[in-house]
Amino acid sequence: MSHPVDLVRLDQINVQFGHNHVLQDVNLTLHKDCITTLIGPNGAGKTTLVRIVLGLIRPTRGNVWLQPNLRVGYMPQKLHIDRTFPLTVKRFLQTTRVKDASQMQTALDDVRAGHLMNHSIHDLSGGETQRVMLARALLREPELLVLDEPVQGVDINGQVELYDLIARIRKQRRCGVLMISHDLHLVMSSTDHVVCLNHHICCSGHPEHVSNDPSFIELFGKQGAASMALYNHRHNHNHDTHGDVIADHPHPEEAQRALHKEAHNKECNH
Numbered sequence: 208m209s210h211p212v213d214l215v216r217l218d219q220i221n222v223q224f225g226h227n228h229v230l231q232d233v234n235l236t237l238h239k240d241c242i243t244t245l246i247g248p249n250g251a252g253k254t255t256l257v258r259i260v261l262g263l264i265r266p267t268r269g270n271v272w273l274q275p276n277l278r279v280g281y282m283p284q285k286l287h288i289d290r291t292f293p294l295t296v297k298r299f300l301q302t303t304r305v306k307d308a309s310q311m312q313t314a315l316d317d318v319r320a321g322h323l324m325n326h327s328i329h330d331l332s333g334g335e336t337q338r339v340m341l342a343r344a345l346l347r348e349p350e351l352l353v354l355d356e357p358v359q360g361v362d363i364n365g366q367v368e369l370y371d372l373i374a375r376i377r378k379q380r381r382c383g384v385l386m387i388s389h390d391l392h393l394v395m396s397s398t399d400h401v402v403c404l405n406h407h408i409c410c411s412g413h414p415e416h417v418s419n420d421p422s423f424i425e426l427f428g429k430q431g432a433a434s435m436a437l438y439n440h441r442h443n444h445n446h447d448t449h450g451d452v453i454a455d456h457p458h459p460e461e462a463q464r465a466l467h468k469e470a471h472n473k474e475c476n477h
């Protein structure tokens with residue numbers, strides 16, 4: 208089992224805006240080749256935590272360590288470009304330091320948007336816009352990719368595709384990924400590590416472990432938590448013609464327990 212490579216270490220991070228204590232004693236380590244997803248209710252401090260990682264704000268208290276010269280690719284929540292400002296995808300990608308056409312084409316191909324190079328940025332669908340923003344973040348050849356709600360404004364099929372794409376990019380590039388998500392169902396299959404944040408870290412770990420954690424259930428309600436547990440239920444037992452579980456196969460609960468154990472061992476592929 209190889210040792211995980213740390214990209215970012217946050218130690219006892221506190222952030223206060225006036226009297227608003229937004230982050231309290233947050234410890235978080237981001238690893239190479241590991242997708243970490245931040246989930247939590249509105250106003251929980253997720254974007255604030257991401258901004259700490261990006262160095263956009265300083266914590267009121269606590270330490271931030273980044274691997275020296277860490278290359279970070281950032282995909283913001285939304286693109287704010289005036290519709291009256293004519294801008295092609297190519298020109299948008301050129302707003303990075305990269306001007307090389309083949310590099311831009313590769314980044315677009317990697318997010319399955321190779322055909323959009325000369326399209327106007329204003330005419331793209333929600334899913335296409337997110338892909339182009341992802342391509343722009345990839346142009347930095349990031350060792351850490353930071354994605355703030357990457358599937359916002361994308362229809363449900365597009366959301367599944369985007370999460371698959373992110374998982375594939377991680378596999379290809381072996382970068383670390385930090386993303387914020389509200390998609391309690393969808394995120395489960397494409398993340399290694401979930402951090403449930405509500406000003407402090409309520410619970411964290413492998414998605415299947417977190418979905419059964421009492422503090423997670425308290426935060427998202429039984430229904431939300433149960434739907435995720437259901438989503439994660441892999442059908443690793445057989446039924447007879449009446450629908451009963453066949454005895455010589457593991458009972459679902461036993462199988463689920465075994466799965467948790469296996470999942471703990473496999474977290475972050477290490």
Ligand SMILES: Nc1ncnc2c1ncn2[C@@H]1O[C@H](COP(=O)(O)OP(=O)(O)OP(=O)(O)O)[C@@H](O)[C@H]1O
Pocket residue numbers: 224227229247248249250251252253254255256
């Ligand atoms: N620069 C700032 N100055 C003052 N207050 C801020 C600032 N940035 C964020 N806040 C406050 O901090 C709290 C957390 O905001 P943040 O955007 O981190 O939450 P979030 O979990 O990302 O929310 P959402 O899911 O709604 O995007 C909010 O109450 C917000 O108003």
